[in-house]
Amino acid sequence: MSRQFYMMPQLNRMSQEEIRHYQEEKLRRQLKYCYERSEFYRAKFDNAGARPEDIKTIEDLRRLPVFMVKDDERRSAQESLERFGHPFGMHLCAPVEDLYLTGTTSGTTGIPTFSYTFTEKDINFIGRQLGHRISWAGVGKGDRVVFFFALGIYATTMTLWGLRGLGALPIDIDARAGTDLLLQFIELTRPTYLACTPSLAEFLIEKAPKTVGKQVREFNLKGLLTTGEIGIAIPEIKKKLEAQYGCRAFDYWSPCGNCMGISCDSEEYHGLHATAPDVCTSYDDLIDPITKEPVNSDLDGAVGEMVHTSLEREACPAVKYAYGDVVQIFTKECPGCGFRGKRAKLIGRADDMLIVKGVNVYPAAIKDIVTGFIPDVTGEMRIVLDSPPPRVIPPIKLKIEHGKHLGQHELEGLGERIASELHSKIKIRPSIRFVPPGSLPRETRKTPVFEKQYELK
Ligand SMILES: [Zn+2]
Incomplete structure (x- = not known):
């Protein structure tokens, strides 16, 4: 060597x-x-x-x-x-x-x-x-x-x-x-x-x-x-x-x-x-x-x-x-x-870590699994938080951009596949909302992982 x-x-x-x-x-x-x-x-x-x-x-x-x-x-x-x-x-x-x-x-x-x-x-x-x-x-x-x-x-x-x-x-x-x-x-x-x-x-x-x-x-x-x-x-x-x-x-x-x-x-x-x-x-x-x-x-x-x-x-x-x-x-x-x-x-x-029903969940682990569904998803996603982390009242909410080629009728099946993969790998059962490709803001610096609803209220 x-x-x-x-x-x-x-x-x-x-x-x-x-x-x-x-x-x-x-x-x-x-x-x-x-x-x-x-x-x-x-x-x-x-x-x-x-x-x-x-x-x-x-x-x-x-x-x-x-x-x-x-x-x-x-x-x-x-x-x-x-x-x-x-x-x-x-x-x-x-x-x-x-x-x-x-x-x-x-x-x-x-x-x-x-x-x-x-x-x-x-x-x-x-x-x-x-x-x-x-x-x-x-x-x-x-x-x-x-x-x-x-x-x-x-x-x-x-x-x-x-x-x-x-x-x-x-x-x-x-x-x-x-x-x-x-x-x-x-x-x-x-x-x-x-x-x-x-x-x-x-x-x-x-x-x-x-x-x-x-x-x-x-x-x-x-x-x-x-x-x-x-x-x-x-x-x-x-x-x-x-x-x-x-x-x-x-x-x-x-x-x-x-x-x-x-x-x-x-x-x-x-x-x-x-x-x-x-x-x-x-x-x-x-x-x-x-x-x-x-x-x-x-x-x-x-x-x-x-x-x-x-x-x-x-x-x-x-x-x-x-x-x-x-x-x-x-x-x-x-x-x-x-x-x-x-x-x-x-x-x-450590401060991004979420606790869902006593299980420690890192956003990167969720993203890791979701991006495995490219090209059916774009890879862009947010975790929607209704209250400050780390505790999340289940189900954890995800907003995921679907791929360009997918029609509305195909999204339900995709959502089920992603949810079941997340459950089998990191033990969470999310609620997923799909949004059109390109609709989540891209950042030239660090892209946020969370959408903090509680800050918008
Ligand atoms: Zn090496």
Whole structure:
């Protein structure tokens, strides 16, 4: 196997056990640093009745409670704004004048938090890791990568560091400029890769012929790089994108610069491969999304909410930070590429999780099953909520776009088939309403999974 799975040459020669020892050494240094540099983290350790020197192993780390969720980060930012006149939070561990790059999430709820804040050393280290990760998709010198996300002060800006480091030319177009401009720039710059959300990649399939008179296949891309949503983890979506674009679709992520992962060049989707175990312990620390109790992430197939702890970060290291992403972990060697580290499949958000008659249901699992009915459905759907989640009074209501070729009289049978598949696979009996193809709004950013009726009342 010629592929170097990790950025650091020595990691490629280590066994998984040796990699864990390597992580633990870094962990001890990082925790000591955070305790000394931030009163926020000092208070967290003290409240948990722990000292950084008590945490010697990943196993010890797992036993610590969660230190931070998004709301804590917002409060931390508010406090540092009031006390020190900056929004980087009380968990900032480096002097504020040493900050080199900052970015926030493109999320639409609450005030922005600057979770992507780096010193020069941080972004150089993470940039190399991001580059290495993207090189799994074959990106290298001379490639032109059209990069279509919200840019500027946003998190995605961080990835441009990695692309430049590879010798590739990022052509960064702010998603807020719209898809007409994007298509025009694709025509002009002839990229070899397109990076965007999977729903935008899907949207372009219909949009390109109308706007530039071309099928997306005629862009002659070497690869699609998608992130931001559960997309190509769904077999029908991966198949559709690869068939239409005539190239491999890769899924990548690195929330807050931690937890770096990318899918491999395989026909089947085998999850996000943890390409940087020297950056964080995210793939090794899971909790139950409801009880917040530790889940053993060394078991193949374990499901839980990821908890992030950085291993080499100066500015805003994460320590026991739960962002709310629920994943399934795979520990066996990847059948597609032979990777021996951990892999994760994103299942949903802890706050997207629904509870229907005591059963935990993730929207992505519903979408996964519904898209299996393409072309009788378009793949677009919403879960209609009459009251705030997670509890849903049965039946759970789905609004699904039917396929173009179906007449009204065929919908009843289709509804029954979808309902029975949902019941046999995830134990829910939905009530389904079909809507015409193209009637649910498409978003160029993240497509919502819910239609929140209770907010409209
Ligand atoms: Zn693989």
